[in-house]
Amino acid sequence: MTTAPLDSTKLVIEKTTNPKEVLPKEKLAFGKSFTDHMLEVEWTAQSGWGTPKLSPYHNFSLDPATCVFHYSFELFEGMKAYRDKDGKIRTFRSDKNMERMNGSAARASLPTFDGEEFMKIIDKLLLADERFVPEGYGYSLYLRPTLIGTTPALGVAAPDKALLYVIASPVGPYFAEGFKPVSLEATDYAVRAWPGGVGAFKLGANYVSCIQPQSEAAKRGHSQNLWLFGEEGYITEVGAMNVFFVFQNADGKKELVTPPLDGTILPGVTRDSTLTLAREKLNSNEWIVSERPLTIYEVKERALKGELVEAFGTGTAAVVSPIKNIEHRGEAIEVPVEDGKAGAFTKQISEWIRSIQYGEEDFKNWSRV
Numbered sequence: 001m002t003t004a005p006l007d008s009t010k011l012v013i014e015k016t017t018n019p020k021e022v023l024p025k026e027k028l029a030f031g032k033s034f035t036d037h038m039l040e041v042e043w044t045a046q047s048g049w050g051t052p053k054l055s056p057y058h059n060f061s062l063d064p065a066t067c068v069f070h071y072s073f074e075l076f077e078g079m080k081a082y083r084d085k086d087g088k089i090r091t092f093r094s095d096k097n098m099e100r101m102n103g104s105a106a107r108a109s110l111p112t113f114d115g116e117e118f119m120k121i122i123d124k125l126l127l128a129d130e131r132f133v134p135e136g137y138g139y140s141l142y143l144r145p146t147l148i149g150t151t152p153a154l155g156v157a158a159p160d161k162a163l164l165y166v167i168a169s170p171v172g173p174y175f176a177e178g179f180k181p182v183s184l185e186a187t188d189y190a191v192r193a194w195p196g197g198v199g200a201f202k203l204g205a206n207y208v209s210c211i212q213p214q215s216e217a218a219k220r221g222h223s224q225n226l227w228l229f230g231e232e233g234y235i236t237e238v239g240a241m242n243v244f245f246v247f248q249n250a251d252g253k254k255e256l257v258t259p260p261l262d263g264t265i266l267p268g269v270t271r272d273s274t275l276t277l278a279r280e281k282l283n284s285n286e287w288i289v290s291e292r293p294l295t296i297y298e299v300k301e302r303a304l305k306g307e308l309v310e311a312f313g314t315g316t317a318a319v320v321s322p323i324k325n326i327e328h329r330g331e332a333i334e335v336p337v338e339d340g341k342a343g344a345f346t347k348q349i350s351e352w353i354r355s356i357q358y359g360e361e362d363f364k365n366w367s368r369v
């Protein structure tokens with residue numbers, strides 16, 4: 001028997017009769033207030049994808065035995081819609097999010113779907129909740145596509161029912177500090193991911209175990225923790241962001257380095273955008289762009305030699321977050337930040353990405369109106 005694919009043309013729309021107040025920009029807190037509507041599509045193993053629904057934001061009613069509550073059959077995406085200078089709404093590289101979401105779904109024994117069909121109904125949500133997309137740099141509507149297993153049974157098995165849904169939250173700049181360099185603690189007593197594990201997928205289960213080390217780092221005055229792996233101290237990610245370093249090499253060239261996608265690292269859309277823009281726009285006589293393993297000891301040694309120039313994290317929520325120091329086993333690795341400000345490349349990449357997101361520059365059709 002063939003099962004139904006996800007079909008955007010079947011979308012059923014029920015608009016709210018009780019519109020919410022749009023919060024003033026200064027009151028926006030990350031992911032705390034939501035728009036008037038949400039999207040839902042149910043799936044069953046027997047019939048495939050059901051009728052997509054756009055309806056007023058509401059609670060779910062689920063059986064306490066539902067498998068998502070017991071075995072973490074859950075995965076999600078994080079993407080944003082931006083208002084451009086003409087008032088039009090744009091999403092940034094949503095095809096990458098759809099591809100990653102389907103990869104996560106396949107790994108979590110949840111159903112996959114046609115990403116373009118899903119984006120077409122997300123476009124309808126953006127139109128319905130258009131008034132919640134704030135304007136201005138740093139402001140956007142954060143979209144949270146989510147997929148959960150909904151089989152109401154305790155047997156540990158692939159779900160035969162699932163729910164794909166999307167909620168949306170108007171947001172401002174992610175870090176209270178703004179574009180100010182942050183301090184990190186390198187975690188050496190816990191790892192985020194491991195070879196053969198699921199660190200490359202955006203499963204909710206990957207996040208629960210990361211909070212405790214992050215809280216520990218926060219207690220000692222750091223904004224985020226730096227995730228290491230193995231005896232060698234390989235650098236993997238920073239908090240829930242990918243990480244980049246800029247070194248001044250002895251041959252006079254600068255090197256932009258990020259760890260390779262070896263299965264322990266989430267393939268970030270901002271990471272890929274940073275690498276692509278750096279490879280296209282930087283002068284290759286002056287720069288090397290590398291995806292290669294690097295250890296905390298290399299960073300420490302090169303900082304001491306004065307060869308560490310910049311360090312920053314990348315992710316949808318904050319886009320680019322400059323780093324000012326890393327504490328590792330009681331020793332501080334200092335990243336040179338002049339007057340407490342981000343370095344030149346960190347600023348440059350953040351501006352390049354921003355101008356594409358807000359539709360000021362057209363680059364490889366990364367921005368979808």
Ligand code: PMP
Nearest residue numbers: 240241242266268269270315316
């Ligand atoms: N690593 C982790 C663990 C993350 O949760 C995120 C945020 N999705 C990222 C990296 C950055 O990915 P992106 O640039 O796609 O937001």
